[in-house]
Amino acid sequence: MAANHHAEVVLLDHWTSQFGQRVCIALEEKGVEYEYIEQDTINKSTLLIESNPIYKKIPVLIHHGKPVCESMIIVQYVDEVWSDKAQLLPDEPFARARARFWADYINNKGEALEEAKKDFMEIVKTLEVELGDKTFFNGDTFGFVDVALVPFFGRFNAYEKIANFNIEEECPKIVAWGRRCMHRDSVSKILPDDQKNYELLLKLRRHHGVE
Amino acid sequence: MAANHHAEVVLLDHWTSQFGQRVCIALEEKGVEYEYIEQDTINKSTLLIESNPIYKKIPVLIHHGKPVCESMIIVQYVDEVWSDKAQLLPDEPFARARARFWADYINNKGEALEEAKKDFMEIVKTLEVELGDKTFFNGDTFGFVDVALVPFFGRFNAYEKIANFNIEEECPKIVAWGRRCMHRDSVSKILPDDQKNYELLLKLRRHHGVE
Numbered sequence: 001m002a003a004n005h006h007a008e009v010v011l012l013d014h015w016t017s018q019f020g021q022r023v024c025i026a027l028e029e030k031g032v033e034y035e036y037i038e039q040d041t042i043n044k045s046t047l048l049i050e051s052n053p054i055y056k057k058i059p060v061l062i063h064h065g066k067p068v069c070e071s072m073i074i075v076q077y078v079d080e081v082w083s084d085k086a087q088l089l090p091d092e093p094f095a096r097a098r099a100r101f102w103a104d105y106i107n108n109k110g111e112a113l114e115e116a117k118k119d120f121m122e123i124v125k126t127l128e129v130e131l132g133d134k135t136f137f138n139g140d141t142f143g144f145v146d147v148a149l150v151p152f153f154g155r156f157n158a159y160e161k162i163a164n165f166n167i168e169e170e171c172p173k174i175v176a177w178g179r180r181c182m183h184r185d186s187v188s189k190i191l192p193d194d195q196k197n198y199e200l201l202l203k204l205r206r207h208h209g210v211e
Numbered sequence: 212m213a214a215n216h217h218a219e220v221v222l223l224d225h226w227t228s229q230f231g232q233r234v235c236i237a238l239e240e241k242g243v244e245y246e247y248i249e250q251d252t253i254n255k256s257t258l259l260i261e262s263n264p265i266y267k268k269i270p271v272l273i274h275h276g277k278p279v280c281e282s283m284i285i286v287q288y289v290d291e292v293w294s295d296k297a298q299l300l301p302d303e304p305f306a307r308a309r310a311r312f313w314a315d316y317i318n319n320k321g322e323a324l325e326e327a328k329k330d331f332m333e334i335v336k337t338l339e340v341e342l343g344d345k346t347f348f349n350g351d352t353f354g355f356v357d358v359a360l361v362p363f364f365g366r367f368n369a370y371e372k373i374a375n376f377n378i379e380e381e382c383p384k385i386v387a388w389g390r391r392c393m394h395r396d397s398v399s400k401i402l403p404d405d406q407k408n409y410e411l412l413l414k415l416r417r418h419h420g421v422e
Binding site: 054063066068069070073074076077080081093094096097100101104105126 | 265285
């Protein structure tokens with residue numbers, strides 16, 4: 001395995017990836033030290049290709065030389081291996097299934113969120129209803145669904161600026177939830193700040209020919 | 212909850228669904244008794260809509276009146292609740308992540324498998340390599356990935372007849388694995404036989420205007 005000379009925990013990632021951010025947040029919640037290796041997503045490294053031969057995509061977590069791929073599968077892996085701290089999935093099977101359902105929903109709808117399509121507000125409203133009056137999606141503790149969603153929340157502000165609309169007006173609970181999440185060290189340390197996100201989004205739009 | 216007058220475990224399903232078959236196989240492996248309620252997928256029942264308000268799709272497992280949706284999330288739920296028998300996900304976190312990765316791969320590629328697209332053989336070959344010389348995807352015991360894939364295997368024979376090609380020539384290990392799976396009561400009881408599958412596929416093709 002090519003990762004032999006690396007640290008015990010290695011993350012192959014790219015700083016703009018919301019999927020990679022999920023993994024970083026989970027590792028920070030658990031207090032796991034890891035070596036971050038920024039990847040060139042165009043000219044892919046041998047390490048990336050060997051670690052994720054099926055999809056050749058970041059993020060990949062390499063633990064003791066063994067690669068784990070796909071962001072929410074990595075988050076579950078991290079939750080299972082470092083189970084002594086900051087439990088991300090609840091204990092009770094029905095609550096676990098619910099959390100997986102919502103993380104899955106966010107994954108399936110993530111592309112729409114990412115591209116700020118017209119159904120963006122509909123998705124956010126659905127999540128607003130599911131959150132309800134809870135502090136986090138699980139209840140009182142930060143968990144699996146929060147990890148899945150918060151990297152998208154990190155771009156709400158940029159979407160608002162670009163598309164000139166107000167998320168808070170229609171979904172005050174989700175916005176309040178996002179702010180609560182941003183107060184966690186694990187989240188604020190990982191998510192780029194609003195200005196950086198805004199610049200990134202403008203850059204992506206120019207890249208896709210949208211001015 | 213509308214399901215109060217039903218059995219402890221209720222499955223909302225449609226007999227042609229490969230996603231529903233996964234759930235049935237998991238329940239059979241665990242020896243769980245359940246009430247099967249065939250659903251009209253066109254004129255959806257109130258019970259289905261109330262149980263899966265987000266996607267309004269089968270399968271849905273209702274346990275003690277609480278609905279769990281999405282086939283592989285249901286399979287994990289079943290594995291966690293009835294954990295005393297026929298463990299479907301292995302204990303070791305890395306092996307669990309691998310199993311989830313492959314189940315996810317099958318889910319993502321399932322549509323291609325279903326529609327017998329040109330990359331069908333490429334997907335089957337990738338799975339052939341992952342299976343290697345193991346008895347089941349986990350190793351010696353029937354598990355999570357087997358549950359995810361075997362309902363698709365159930366249609367290989369029909370695909371071969373319709374498209375006039377031979378899967379076994381290129382992927383003998385997968386075909387042998389499929390036959391091993393078919394010897395399990397949980398699988399043979401649930402999957403329609405070859406002839407029924409063939410007729411179903413012909414019917415679907417006619418429905419889509421393919422003769």
